[in-house]
Amino acid sequence: MSFFFEVLIGGLLSGVMYSLVALGFVLIYKASGVFNFAQGAMVFFAALTYVGLLELGLPPWASVPATLVVMIALGLVTERVVLRPLVNQPQITLFMATIGLTFLIEGLAQLMWGANVRGLELGLQDEPIQWVTDKTGMSLSKFDLVAAAVAAILVTMLALFFSRTRIGRALRAVADDHQAALAVGIPLQHIWAIVWGVAGAVALVAGLLWGARNGVQFALTFVALKALPVLILGGFDSIPGAIVGGLIIGASEKLAEVYIGPFVGGGIEGWFPYVLALVFLLIRPEGLFGEKIIRRI
């Protein structure tokens, strides 16, 4: 049984990491209806920029804000150059544009900082804490705990931001209806710029944690693919959904790999989350926490 719990906890903690990436998707989808495929590339770009700045000799306390500035600038430029000319286009066009953006960002990141794999040191140990292992037999690292804490803080802050501030209310209005929001005087462009900036910041956090765990390399862009089932499970437009979805996906993926994997030859982590999310969707087509889809003629 303790083995089961160990796998479960490990899964939940890796689920937190997925949630961090999924959060960026949700933010942008919620505020602009754009399904931003470039989020994975943004995570990669953020991690690479941070490491690159460190290599240039900047101390960590200066690199983080500097990277943040770069990410926000990237968001602003994206809004100005890609999204603004595409206002009122169908969603699939915007989605395709973000795939184009993915290539652009990936190319840019590697052009600026080179393509070799780098390590990223956050000063957090990714080894099991001894006394937890002694007490319960589970391996739990400081790194995992910090990741979970960071996710919790981020979600709380974002939830407060969305529900309590003026900008948050404007964001929700824009998400509901672009035209109506414009009509009551909400500056659409500013809102989008802010959202892309915030998504850039979330990408930075995700990039730092993922980069510290797996090394900063091109494979980081694939974390976006890990985040997609989390998204459809939780619902595209729900921040709590991203977290709960991440936990469910993380836990079930690890459990499936351990308990089902050996019977079918292993390697099922790649598709199991998708199939699981699909099963959930058949019951709730808008995801667990997504806004109910009402269709009228």
Added chain:
Amino acid sequence: MLYREAGQFKTSYQTDTAIFPIRQDQIAIVVVVAVAFVAVPLLATPYIFTGILIPFLILALAALGLNILTGYAGQLSLGTAAFMAVGAFASYNFMLRIPGIPILLAFAGGGVIAALVGVLFGLPSLRIRGFYLAVATLAAQFFILWFLTKVGWVTNYSSSGVITAQQVVILGHAFTTPVSKYLLVLSIVTLMALAAKNMARGNAGRSWMAVRDMDVAAEVIGIRLMRAKLLAFAVSSFYCGVAGALFAYAYLGTVEPEAFSLDLSFRILFMIIIGGMGTVLGAFLGSAFVTLLPVLLSVTVRFLDSTLSLHIAESTISNLELMVFGGLIIFFLIVEPHGLARLWQIGKEKLRLWPFPH
């Protein structure tokens, strides 16, 4: 002046609903096909066949398949490459396990198997729509590739998971030279493109378009949603499956499941976006664009590199190509969101009026 349909009166429903109702279009299509069948084989070099024309035609066929699903029926799919893989591996197994089966039948069989798999993965579309469905089709992409890698029977227990396509022999004639392979692919693609054009104007195509534009309304006017959607998935996957079989037999030769990665799915999606959703012409224009662009880019960059002697590193070149590719996609979406086929439409309007401005 030349492109004017004045005087071409349609006196029966048959002529009105013809595949190419305008005489100039009929002439143009005959000319294009004639050039493709006669002039191109005489002029092109083997490199052009194997490097450009064959992949262009095969990917155009796959794009056509995706266009039926996404452009006509409005069901966004990101699993195109997986359906191609099903077609390729199914054809391989037909050839392997049924001795003496005609290869065209094996291709068709691959298409049918792909269609069945497509219907299976299309079932969620009855309940899920939009991006939720798009992400759900990723399940097909990942699951099918995993299946092909893990189940040894499919690859005839080859240790590396790589299969070698059998030789293409039709009626005792072996298709080994690039020209003959090109002609084979061209014939199949031409036939299937005409069939698609025909389907689009008929009952099936019209119900797909109704479903695309608003599925609730389509249901209200009596279109059976389930039938229309699943038919779209089946036909689309059939096209993709045949394209996948051709990809294996006429282009790659040796195939591993990884050749049909998510990347290929995206490339095919680009083709229909850039070419134009919901048009047959668009699949060809988009495929030409996406196939030629990397070639042109690398030629240009290398030319600049050597003339200006910049000595750009190889990795820099590939990164630059990636960036230009991404940038051009965004540029095209902004300038012409309806794709290259729309440009042809605009050109047609201009031609009708030419030489007058109005």
